[in-house]
Amino acid sequence: MVASSLRSFIKDVRSAKTLADERAIITKQSAKIRTKLRDDHLSHSKKRINISKLLYLYILGEKTHFGQVECINLIASDDFSDKRLGYLSTMLLLDESQSLLTLLTNMLNNDLHHPNKYIVSLALTTLGSLSSNELARDLYPDVENILKNSNDSFLIKKALQCIAKLIMKDHTILEIFPVQILNEKLLSNDFILTHAVYLGICKVLQSMLINFEIFSKENDTTIILNSLSKIIPHLFQRLSTLNSKNLEPSYDVQGIQDPFLQVELITTIKWIFKIGNELNLSQITQFNDKFTDLLTQIATNTDSKKNAGHAILYEIAKTTFELKLDQPLRVLGINILANFLKVSADTKRSNSNNNIKYVALNTLIKAVPEELDVVQRHRKFILHCLYDHDISIKFRALELTFAIVNENNLLELSTELINFLRKISKSNYIYNSNYIDIDDFKTLIVFTIDNLISKFEIFDNNNKNLEVAKFKFDSLVEILKLVGNFINLDKINEFLITINNFQNMEYKIESLSKLLLLSFTENENDNLNLSDNVGLQLVNIWCIGEYANLIISSKKTNNKVVNEKSLTDYLIKLNDYHSLSNNNRIIQYILTSSLKMSTKISDSQCIEKLRQLILGHDKNPNLIIQAKSVQCGLLFDQPANVKNLILQAMPKFERKVVTPSIKDTFQSETTTKPSNRNNDLLLDLLSDIDDSKPAATTTKTGNISDSLFLDLHAETKEKTTVDESLIVPQEAVTVHDTSNIAVYTNAVKVSEGAAEIDMYFKAKSNSLTNLQTQCAVTKTQKLTLTQLRPGNDIKSNEVSMQTLKISGSGKLKLRVKVTFTINNEMINEQFDYKFSQSI
Amino acid sequence: MSHLKYMLLVSRQGKVRLMKWYAPLSSKAKNKIMSDLTSLVLSRKPKMCNIIDYSDHKVVYRRYASLYFICGISSDIDNELLTLEIIHRYVETMDTYFGNVCELDIIFNFSKAYDILNEMIMCDGSIAETSKKDILTNVSMMDSIENNDNLDRVLS
Numbered sequence: 001m002v003a004s005s006l007r008s009f010i011k012d013v014r015s016a017k018t019l020a021d022e023r024a025i026i027t028k029q030s031a032k033i034r035t036k037l038r039d040d041h042l043s044h045s046k047k048r049i050n051i052s053k054l055l056y057l058y059i060l061g062e063k064t065h066f067g068q069v070e071c072i073n074l075i076a077s078d079d080f081s082d083k084r085l086g087y088l089s090t091m092l093l094l095d096e097s098q099s100l101l102t103l104l105t106n107m108l109n110n111d112l113h114h115p116n117k118y119i120v121s122l123a124l125t126t127l128g129s130l131s132s133n134e135l136a137r138d139l140y141p142d143v144e145n146i147l148k149n150s151n152d153s154f155l156i157k158k159a160l161q162c163i164a165k166l167i168m169k170d171h172t173i174l175e176i177f178p179v180q181i182l183n184e185k186l187l188s189n190d191f192i193l194t195h196a197v198y199l200g201i202c203k204v205l206q207s208m209l210i211n212f213e214i215f216s217k218e219n220d221t222t223i224i225l226n227s228l229s230k231i232i233p234h235l236f237q238r239l240s241t242l243n244s245k246n247l248e249p250s251y252d253v254q255g256i257q258d259p260f261l262q263v264e265l266i267t268t269i270k271w272i273f274k275i276g277n278e279l280n281l282s283q284i285t286q287f288n289d290k291f292t293d294l295l296t297q298i299a300t301n302t303d304s305k306k307n308a309g310h311a312i313l314y315e316i317a318k319t320t321f322e323l324k325l326d327q328p329l330r331v332l333g334i335n336i337l338a339n340f341l342k343v344s345a346d347t348k349r350s351n352s353n354n355n356i357k358y359v360a361l362n363t364l365i366k367a368v369p370e371e372l373d374v375v376q377r378h379r380k381f382i383l384h385c386l387y388d389h390d391i392s393i394k395f396r397a398l399e400l401t402f403a404i405v406n407e408n409n410l411l412e413l414s415t416e417l418i419n420f421l422r423k424i425s426k427s428n429y430i431y432n433s434n435y436i437d438i439d440d441f442k443t444l445i446v447f448t449i450d451n452l453i454s455k456f457e458i459f460d461n462n463n464k465n466l467e468v469a470k471f472k473f474d475s476l477v478e479i480l481k482l483v484g485n486f487i488n489l490d491k492i493n494e495f496l497i498t499i500n501n502f503q504n505m506e507y508k509i510e511s512l513s514k515l516l517l518l519s520f521t522e523n524e525n526d527n528l529n530l531s532d533n534v535g536l537q538l539v540n541i542w543c544i545g546e547y548a549n550l551i552i553s554s555k556k557t558n559n560k561v562v563n564e565k566s567l568t569d570y571l572i573k574l575n576d577y578h579s580l581s582n583n584n585r586i587i588q589y590i591l592t593s594s595l596k597m598s599t600k601i602s603d604s605q606c607i608e609k610l611r612q613l614i615l616g617h618d619k620n621p622n623l624i625i626q627a628k629s630v631q632c633g634l635l636f637d638q639p640a641n642v643k644n645l646i647l648q649a650m651p652k653f654e655r656k657v658v659t660p661s662i663k664d665t666f667q668s669e670t671t672t673k674p675s676n677r678n679n680d681l682l683l684d685l686l687s688d689i690d691d692s693k694p695a696a697t698t699t700k701t702g703n704i705s706d707s708l709f710l711d712l713h714a715e716t717k718e719k720t721t722v723d724e725s726l727i728v729p730q731e732a733v734t735v736h737d738t739s740n741i742a743v744y745t746n747a748v749k750v751s752e753g754a755a756e757i758d759m760y761f762k763a764k765s766n767s768l769t770n771l772q773t774q775c776a777v778t779k780t781q782k783l784t785l786t787q788l789r790p791g792n793d794i795k796s797n798e799v800s801m802q803t804l805k806i807s808g809s810g811k812l813k814l815r816v817k818v819t820f821t822i823n824n825e826m827i828n829e830q831f832d833y834k835f836s837q838s839i
Numbered sequence: 840m841s842h843l844k845y846m847l848l849v850s851r852q853g854k855v856r857l858m859k860w861y862a863p864l865s866s867k868a869k870n871k872i873m874s875d876l877t878s879l880v881l882s883r884k885p886k887m888c889n890i891i892d893y894s895d896h897k898v899v900y901r902r903y904a905s906l907y908f909i910c911g912i913s914s915d916i917d918n919e920l921l922t923l924e925i926i927h928r929y930v931e932t933m934d935t936y937f938g939n940v941c942e943l944d945i946i947f948n949f950s951k952a953y954d955i956l957n958e959m960i961m962c963d964g965s966i967a968e969t970s971k972k973d974i975l976t977n978v979s980m981m982d983s984i985e986n987n988d989n990l991d992r993v994l995s
Contacts, residue, residue, distance in 0.1 A: 010947055052950065059855060059949060061870070081985045088953055095863040118981050128962035129861070154977065157967060165962040196968045203965055250972040253924060260841070260928075260969045263921050311920035318918075354888035359919055390887040780895045810895050 006052045013060070030057060037070045044082055047074065051089050064093050068100055075107045080119070083111070087122040091129050101132045105139070112142040117155055120146065124158040128165045136169040140176075147181060153194045156186070160200025164207040171211035175219055179208070179227045187234045195251055195261050198238065202261075202268040205231070209271045216279070228272060229283040236287075236294055239265045243298050243312075254306040263315045266298075270319045277323065292329055295319065299332055304339065310356050314340075314363070321367050330367065334374050337364050341381035354390055361385060361396035368403045376404040379413065386420045394444060402451045410455065411468070414475055417452055421445065421482050445486045449479060453494050473502050477511055481518065484535030489585060492538050499543065500650050510556045512543050520561050520570065537574055538589060544571065545593030546650060549600035567597065568606040575613055584622050591617065591625070595632045596647045599640070611636055726790065726799045728760045735814075735833040740764055740822060743831070747812075748803075750837045755812060757804045757835075763794040771820040773802060781808030781839075792820075811838040841918070841925060843964030844896060844911035845872070846956070848945065851905045853877045856945050857952055861964035872911070880907055890919045901926045906942050925966060929959060932971050936978065954978050 009029055016022035036042060036050045051074060054067040071093055074086030094100060104126075111123035124146070127139060143166065146159045167173050182201055186192060208215075208224065215221070242257050242265075251258035273291060276284025299316050303309045313336045319325075320333030340360035343353065361382070368375050382404070385397035405413050424445070456472050476495050480487070487495075502508050519540055543551070544567050552563060571594055578586045594610040601607065614636060617629035635643060732744035742762045749756040761771060771792040777783045786803040794800045806812065812835035819828050848857035855873060864872075872894075879891060880900050891898045893911075899922040900909040908926045912919065930940070932955055937944040945952050958974045961967040968974055 007947060014946075055950065059857060061855060061873070080981075080988050084954075084981060084985065085950070088950060088957070091957070092859070092953070095860070116984075118977075118984065121977075125957055125961055154973075158961065161961045161965065161967045164965075168963070194973075195970060196973065199965075199967060199969070203962075248970075250970045253928070258969050259921065259924055260966050263918055264841070264966070267918075307920055308924055311918055311924060314920050315918050354886065355890060355920060355923065358888040358890050389884075392891070393888060778895075 005049045006056065009053050010056060013056075026057070026060065026062060029053060030062060033057070034066050037067055044077060044079060048081065048085055051085055055089055055092060058092055068093050068098075069103075072100065072103050072107070075104075075111075080116070083119060083122060087126045091126055094130060096130055096132055101130060101135060104130070105135060108135070108139055109142060112139065112146065117152060120155055121158050124155070124162045128158070128162040131162075131165055131169050133170055136166040136173065140166050140170075140173055144177070148178075148185075151192060153192045153197050156192060157194070157196035157200045160197065160204050164200070164203035167204070167207040167211060171214055174208060174211060174215045174224075177208075179224050183227055183230045183234065187231065195258055198261055199264055201231075202264045205268050206271055209268075209275050212275050213279075225281060225283040229286070232269070232272065232284070232287050235265055235269055236290060239269070240294060240297065243301050253308040255303060256306065256308040256312070259308040259311050262298075262312050266295075266312070266315045266319060270323060273323055292325060295325075295329065296332065299336060304343070307355070310340065314356075314359055317363060321363070321370075324370075327371075330371055331374050334364065334367055334371060334378070337367075338375075338378035338381060341378065341385060354388070354393060357385055357388065357393050358390075358396065361393065361400050365396075365400050365403055368400070372404060372406065375400075376406065376409060379404060379409065383413075383416050383420075386416075387423070391444070395447070398444070398448060398451070402455060405455050411471055414452060414455070414471075417448060418475055418478050418482070421448060421479060442486055445483050446488065449483065449487055450491065452479070453491065456498075469502065470504070470507060473498065473508070473511065477515055480536050480539055481515070481533075484533040484537075484539075487535040489535070489538065492535050495535075495539055496542055499539070500546070505550070506554075509547060509550050509554045512547060513551045513554055513556060513562055516540060516543070516551065516562050516567075516570075520566060534583070534586065538586060541571065541574065541586070541589045541593045545589075545596035548597045552601070564601045564603045564606050568601075568603075568609050571597070572609060572613055575616075582622075584625055587617065587620075587625055588628055591628050591632050595635060598636065599643050599647045726760075726801055728762060728799055729758075732758070732760060736816070736829070736831040738764075738829060740766065740827060741768065741818065741820065741829065743816070743818070745814075745833065745835075747835060747837060750812070750835075750839060753807060753809060753839055755806045755837070755839050757806065757812075757814075758801055759804060759816075760799050760801045761788070761794060761818070762799045763796050765796055766822045767793070767795045768820040768822060769793045771800065771818060774817040774819075775804060776815045777806055777808075778810050778813055780810040781806050806839065809839055811835070841921065841960075841964065841966045842913050842916050843922070843925075843960065844913065845964075846911075846926075846960075847873065847876065847907075847909040848952075849873075849877050849880065849907045849909060850942060851881065851907070853881060856906065856942065857949055857956075859953070859956060859960075861960075861962075876909055880909055889923060899923060899926070903930055904941065906945070925960070928969065928971065929956060932959065932974050935971060936975060951978070954981070 012025050013022055016025055033050050033053055036046070037054075042050075047070070051067065051071060054064055054071075058064045067089075071086055071089040074082050075090065077083060077086065090104070108123050108127055111119050112127075114120050114123070124143065127135065127143070131139075140163075143159050143162050146155055147163065150156055150159070163173075163177070167177065182204065186197060186201060205228075212221070212224075215224075239262060242262050248257070251261075253259050256262075269291065272284055273288070275281070277288075295316055299313060302312050304313060317333035317336045320329045324330075337360040340356040343356070364375055364378075364382075379401070382397055382400050385393055386401070388394055388397070401413060401417065424441070452475075456475075476498055480495060499508065499512075515536075519536065548564075548567055552559070552567070571590055575587065575590050578590070591614055594613050598607050598610045611633075614629055614632045617625050618633060620626045620629060635646065638646075728744050729746055732746035734742060735745050736743040741764060744760040744762070746758045746760070747755060748758055759773075761768075761773075769792075771788060771794060773785070773788070775783055775785060784805040784807075786805075788800045788802050790800060792800065804814075814833045814835075815830070816833070817828065817830045819826065821827070844862045845858065845860045847855060847859075849855055855877075858869075858873070860869065876893065876898060879893065880898070883891075883900075889900055891900070895914070897912050897914050897917070897919060898909060899912060899919050900907055901923055902908075908930065910922050910926060912922055933940045933945070933952060936951065936955060937948070955974060955978055958977055959966065959968055
């Protein structure tokens with residue numbers, strides 16, 4: 001009867017044609033159930049029907065709060081059906097936070113002593129899933145009673161699980177929990193000791209270990225430790241037999257005996273040793289050797305063909321990393337995971353293999369800090385995963401690849417990565433592979449480039465080696481050709497710096513002229529789509545400005561295609577193209593480049609064209625471009641000797657080298673770069689000359705150029721003058737305060753998924769110079785940092801600020817590291833801060 | 840160790856067929872998880888791996904015919920591969936109980952599906968019984984007690 005009425009309700013809902021119909025049926029039933037449940041004289045069977053319907057509403061995601069008390073009332077009934085449904089619905093509709101739970105205390109208390117074991121088990125299950133602190137304290141004795149007196153493994157397993165939960169709720173229970181019952185009663189009695197009871201014992205041990213440190217501060221731990229030292233051999237024994245024999249079909253999973261229990265045993269033992277090693281407890285550490293032997297034994301014996309076997313091997317690998325076991329064992333762990341990658345590279349069956357790839361890549365990265373060499377030995381298989389269909393595996397493989405880059409394999413890995421870029425950047429790749437959407441694809445490329453460039457920077461020190469330098473240079477050019485349209489313009493600056501600083505002029509010019517040749521003959525080249533490759537265009541523009549004369553005069557240049565005229569036309573073409581799209585940044589580059597080029601060529605027609613190009617912008621609606629056009633125009637008219645001096649090729653660009661640790665690449669961490677690196681190379685052009693040759697410029701150029709310099713300077717210095725008198729707003733909170741520096745934060749905007757935080761740095765009595773900050777957020781969030789304003793030198797009692805933009809989800813937490821110099825002494829300070837808000 | 844945060848059964852049309860929460864969450868948070876995961880999991884292609892990073896934890900899912908079994912697990916503690924086995928064991932057990940289980944069995948007999956789940960996974964999402972036989976014996980025992988009670992009532 002219960003079934004039929006509920007059945008018709010479910011059928012009605014399912015047969016509803018429209019959403020509105022469905023809603024109407026649900027609302028009607030919901031109201032009906034509400035009235036019915038209020039009726040005190042409702043028969044038990046009718047009540048059950050209504051509660052069942054209520055559960056269906058719950059599954060549909062409807063409001064069910066009005067039935068909560070009725071569910072609890074149902075438990076009070078003597079009827080088994082009532083109790084069963086009552087407990088089921090109570091577990092579903094209530095949760096641990098509700099005050100209604102106190103109503104349960106008495107009923108649970110009664111049922112825990114019930115003669116029917118199934119009623120006891122229902123009560124235990126319910127207490128396990130709904131235990132408030134009060135319930136835990138009030139009912140613990142009853143549960144312990146079952147554990148002591150019952151000989152039924154069905155009840156004992158449930159009591160154990162329940163006790164584990166109660167200990168988690170209230171750790172003071174550990175003071176009274178008779179731990180010896182585990183080894184004296186349970187582990188020595190084969191009749192009771194089923195797999196499930198073992199699972200329960202593991203669970204209780206885990207709860208004890210989690211709370212062990214708090215407990216050990218106030219209590220004597222001898223009893224627990226003595227019991228543990230007696231329990232450990234049992235666990236070893238069981239794990240070993242489980243792994244080597246296959247006896248009971250009921251526990252068999254794909255030929256492996258109870259992988260659930262095996263994994264649970266491994267984890268439990270792992271936790272025991274974690275505590276044992278940390279607190280150096282001899283009762284535990286005496287078993288260290290046996291444990292490592294056992295792990296090795298299991299690793300060799302476990303069948304690695306099926307998922308269940310993988311699960312066990314994976315657990316062993318995790319254990320070897322987490323426990324910081326001896327080197328041979330860590331290598332064992334790494335080899336297990338590498339084997340996962342190997343297996344999936346060998347076979348074509350992809351689905352389940354993708355999972356082991358995922359966990360292998362995800363876990364190997366944790367082993368990199370200690371065992372970089374061992375991990376990187378498996379790079380072949382890691383690289384193989386780059387070509388997986390699954391984007392999350394691609395990403396993990398990329399992260400891992402970047403993590404294992406070192407000086408010796410840099411060439412090999414970057415060649416592979418560029419091949420990877422070449423493959424995925426083929427325009428038809430996206431359409432062929434329906435596994436990747438275009439956004440992921442872009443992120444993938446940008447991620448690859450950014451990391452590759454930063455790796456090049458980190459291993460910059462052996463730049464003296466010409467071959468390596470050439471390789472890096474070629475790689476950058478290749479990247480530019482392949483995916484220049486995806487590269488952020490800020491990153492292009494890195495390219496320009498590299499090109500600028502590249503020592504071997506002959507080789508540089510040769511490569512650049514090839515690059516230009518390629519750009520001019522793009523129509524014949526169907527592999528690459530260069531017309532919308534803004535990154536490449538920008539580099540071309542810059543190179544034309546810097547090296548036009550050298551490129552044209554080089555013997556290796558194909559002068560039929562690359563000559564004064566074609567270079568000029570190229571600039572003009574790009575100028576037209578980008579004027580339409582209002583890409584102001586490119587226009588600025590074009591202006592400077594045209595100006596510089598005009599001094600480097602001899603064809604008067606071309607020079608005139610360039611002049612027209614520059615003057616063409618003197619009425620540009622964008623003020624910056626307009627000003628720049630006018631300035632360039634003025635410079636253009638200067639006598640040649642003045643012009644040439646100012647418009648020389650750039651000197652070597654010195655940058656401060658930041659060497660972030662390898663770890664940085666896979667924590668979502670952003671490093672603020674020294675500000676001078678981010679400055680636009682071209683905009684900086686004059687200040688460099690100004691500094692190095694002040695005498696020459698002032699004597700020769702006279703009034704006009706003086707004011708000109710001021711103008712150009714104003715542009716670059718603009719930023720630095722605006723915020724000079726920064727003060728910390730009143731609502732900002734102090735997060736860090738030492739004798740050198742005080743840091744305040746102010747959450748400007750916190751909304752779902754994003755937050756903006758201003759961070760203020762105030763110098764104390766000494767002035768700080770060269771302040772650099774590194775911030776990290778939790779793994780679920782991404783962080784973007786702005787530059788320090790007004791700058792990274794702070795005079796005493798003055799303030800600099802920086803804005804942090806965080807996206808993602810979770811609690812707002814920051815770890816901040818500040819580095820600065822006081823009186824030529826480098827100082828590091830680090831602190832954490834938790835915000836009350838979350839996103 | 841197994842420490843599930845929740846288990847959801849979602850149909851290919853995106854309808855929730857069963858849900859069980861092992862961690863106390865506000866109903867707002869629950870709804871967000873359900874709507875996020877439904878779209879996330881349904882859009883996965885067959886060749887992709889069954890593990891997803893979601894918010895601050897991981898999600899492991901597996902598809903059986905028209906039904907997706909979705910589990911939320913803690914990132915560092917849980918074993919993703921074992922979670923797949925847990926899902927599979929649950930499906931196997933239901934399969935024996937219902938005899939070739941299908942989505943409709945679960946829709947119309949959701950309370951039985953819950954009973955089986957509760958015998959298998961307890962407290963804060965830890966696996967309590969791994970023997971299919973034991974789970975089925977106990978669930979059927981409780982079923983028969985219920986039936987006997989009903990019979991008694993009718994006879995009296």
